[in-house]
Amino acid sequence: AISLVDVDKVYRPSRDVEVVALRGATLTVERGEIVALMGPSGSGKTTALNIMGTLDRPTRGRVYVAGFDVTEADEGFLEALRLHYIGFVFQSINLVPSLTALENVALPMLAAGYPRHEAYRKARLLLDAVGLLDRAGHYPHQLSGGQQQRVAIARALANMPLILILDEPTSNVDVATARALLTLFREINSVLGTTIVMATHDPEVASIAGKVVYVRGGVVSRSAVKLAE
């Protein structure tokens, strides 16, 4: 489903400063797999997820998504790929502040051409699945941190994506809510066959993955830890 082949990512925050966020990263996530990235703060997890999800381009190396070599694909193609095939939950959540929870979840479906009433019907179902149907009319600033994160999860599921990219998806919720979300992810993976790649600092979240990959100082470990089923 997704592979990075010998990927470097080098940032230049200013003329004389270079930060190597990824160095020779090689990683394959098979279709229908759940893979977790773990590693210290600043090690390169978000950078790797952004490149895998075609939100950012590598400085060197190749990126393959759903069989396509997307390394130099044009932006229009990548936008369509993301809209129809890839769901994101950003570490910084990123809800649209001027839209309600319901509108935020419906937006990807409206953009994909769904009829309006159908998009809102499904958005209600998705909000219900994350326990927030009663907050449908709230704007992001009228929700708690954990509630915003759950709206972002519902939005990522909107177009029944092939691939789900989750960046610290449970960092703002309590243990019980996190467990309910993990059950939801596991069900989506087993019923729909959705491929899931996630960054997490929580061992319990990583425990739903079939494979855990460690990232340290921009280096992605070649050997993945296979967890017992």
Add this chain to the structure above:
Amino acid sequence: AISLVDVDKVYRPSRDVEVVALRGATLTVERGEIVALMGPSGSGKTTALNIMGTLDRPTRGRVYVAGFDVTEADEGFLEALRLHYIGFVFQSINLVPSLTALENVALPMLAAGYPRHEAYRKARLLLDAVGLLDRAGHYPHQLSGGQQQRVAIARALANMPLILILDEPTSNVDVATARALLTLFREINSVLGTTIVMATHDPEVASIAGKVVYVRGGVVSRSAVKLAE
């Protein structure tokens, strides 16, 4: 140091909707104490912290900070109280996007009248204390999620506040970094006598508190769990 006495907080997101975020909340944090608030997502922790830190006003009830009844205090007085006595780490981090990490940490000291070179010298020490001296020149968008959170912690410590209010301070960092931060908080509390109130979903974070208070559906438990030292 801080008390809530029979505090309600009611939001009105729209004309016909009322959300009771806090209901009769009564809570006292003694000077030099470390208190943790725990509870499900949406239960009222951030609302309670914002009122304790004078960032928001209760709908009913009284609020006392450092001996003052701040319930109806004027905004100018509260701004000075916050600047000199209270350090915040927001759940949504809230760094100033157009300032570097160093400038973000120096800002509260410049606002409090510190000489420029002194503010920057101290800001460098604080960034070093959270392990980010090498990112001093980065803007928030050039930092990882966990690095941004650590810059926010350094900023909260800038004016050596009497009271530190931390809203999920380790949600974006790995376990090892979180432990290092907890040691920093514990040292600040024991060496400077700083009062610390924090919201967390992580039992390990709560374990540095002398008292854990549970919040559920806007109701703050009266009995606190005293942890063995």
